[in-house]
Amino acid sequence: MDLESKARLIAVGTVRLEGPHPGERVSTAGPGAGGQSIFFQSGPHLVRLSVTEDSPLRLESRPDGAAIVQDGRELARGRLVQPLLHCPGQAYLTISERCIYDCKFCAVPRLKGGIKSQETVLWMVEQAAETGDMQAISLTSGVERSPEHEGEKVAAMVRELGRLGVPIGVSICPYPGVNRLLREAGAAEVKYNLECGDKDLFRQVCPGMSYEAIMDALVEAVDVFGKNHVFSNIIVGLGESDEALRRTIDDLTEKGVIPVLRAVYPHPLRAGGAVMKRPSKERLLDLARYLKEALEKNGLDGAAALTGCYRCTGCDLIPGRDL
Ligand code: SF4
Structure with missing residues (x-):
């Protein structure tokens, strides 16, 4: 699979499974929270696709692995990869699968899922570590009660998990003081998601949250965690223009923050709540190339990331790894 083929697969974002597949290696977390997904490795590229029954892409078995096929044409040949916990090589856990906020594209507040206790998290990660395949731990969370409560809870988990000796990344809703707290607990990296590359649109799709406060936390995080270790998800497909996205990419990279350009996942639980249009292959490639240049211009290196996306x-075209 080359870069263009990966972009084509991400633009669709889903795959249909037919019949028995090697190991039925499906994962049940990620942007399509609540559903199943597969990880497909082909050459140097890994792609994660959500499993749906009506996808135009189909996963087919091959004697030496698997192929992804559209309208009878093989788009990529490779193999399925077993995720460790949500993603290959990492224990990637969502602590609170619920949220007091109501971002219009996010399924978490609607799913009203469970809250993992510290005991559960430690047990899950220890099981993952025992496989010998765990290279990193990534913790993400909705907001159960308040950002501060969530931060304290996750920091306590990071303190305990430090003894496993792998880098730990944390993605939570930021608030003043969170960077020091997480750093002192032992986190190596953080991701605070700006979500929307258009400030005006942000107010509509993330009501009750502050773009400026997230940006302030990101800027401080670069001082605390260092360049190449601070990230922010920017969703592509919420109705923002490419111009707005480019401005946000410039703004973040000039501040030492690495944007994660994430194709929107139009979750059925959020249908009608916001514009959610999966970006085309061409748009994904254009933006990924722009991002690569912006990172280089600002002395940032995507390949230096220790944790997370x-x-x-799996979900994105990653400068420093895919291109
Ligand atoms: S890229 Fe990030 S969100 Fe996607 S599967 Fe990997 S770790 Fe999960």
């Missing part, structure tokens, strides 16, 4: 690469 720049390390995994």
Whole structure:
């Protein structure tokens, strides 16, 4: 699979499974929270696709692995990869699968899922570590009660998990003081998601949250965690223009923050709540190339990431890894 083929697969974002597949290696977390997904490795590229029954892409078995096929044409040949916990090589856990906020594209507040206790998290990660395949731990969370409560809870988990000796990344809703707290607990990297590359649109799709406060936390995080270790998800497909996205990419990279350009996942639980249009292959490639240049211009390196999505690469076109 080359870069263009990966972009084509991400633009669709889903795959249909037919019949028995090698190991039925499906994962049940990620942007399509609540559903199943597969990880497909082909050459140097890894792609994660959500499993749906009506996808135009189909996963087919091959004697030496698997292929992804559209309208009878093979788009990529490779193999399925077993995720460790949500993603290959990492224990990637969502602590609170619920949220007091109501971002219009996010399924978490609607799913009203469970809250993992510290005991559960430690047990899950220890099981993952025992496989010998765990290279990193990534913790993400909705907001159960308040950002501060969530931060304290996750920091306590990071303190305990430090003894496993792998880098730990944390993605939570930021608030003043969170960077020091997480750093002192032992986190190596953080991701605070700006979500929307258009400030005006942000107010509509993330009501009750402050773009400026997230940006302030990101800027401080670069001082605390260092360049190449601070990230922010920017969703592509919420109705923002490419111009707005480019401005946000410039703004973040000039501040030392690495944007994660994430194709929107139009979750059925959020249908009608916001514009959610999966970006085309061409748009994804254009933006990824722009991002690569912006990172280089600002002395940032996607390949230096220790945890999270720049390390995994399943959902996005990652500069420093895919291009
Ligand atoms: S790229 Fe990030 S969100 Fe996607 S599967 Fe990998 S770790 Fe999960």
